[in-house]
Amino acid sequence: MDWGLRSIRIRCRGYRESVICPKCKTDNAHRSHREGLKDYVVSLFQYYPYRCKECGIRFSELRRRPPETAKKPTSSEAEIRVTRASYRWKQKRREFLIYGSALLVFLGFIYYLTRDRGGSSGGE
């Protein structure tokens, strides 16, 4: 039984991204949680928010995909890949819902604006 060890390994692999900070040029920047609409919008373009541990600024960076290893995957590695894939899919589904509802609100807003404008500028 090594379930604990396995989940720790997954977490380590998922959070081992490090990015150079644009301000202090250290590589102490790491993935940050998405906060607010802007972070969700930029993540549409594969940009993800990072936070620098050194100076504390937040910035968006093009997400770096982990290089696919060419060597034959072991059974535990394949298992990790499946776990990560299902986790990613769950996340994507949640993002879809968020984007979908945001789009609906946006379209409703546009509809409201155009309707309002058409009614008021019709006269004269």
Ligand SMILES: [Zn+2]
């Ligand atoms: Zn910094």
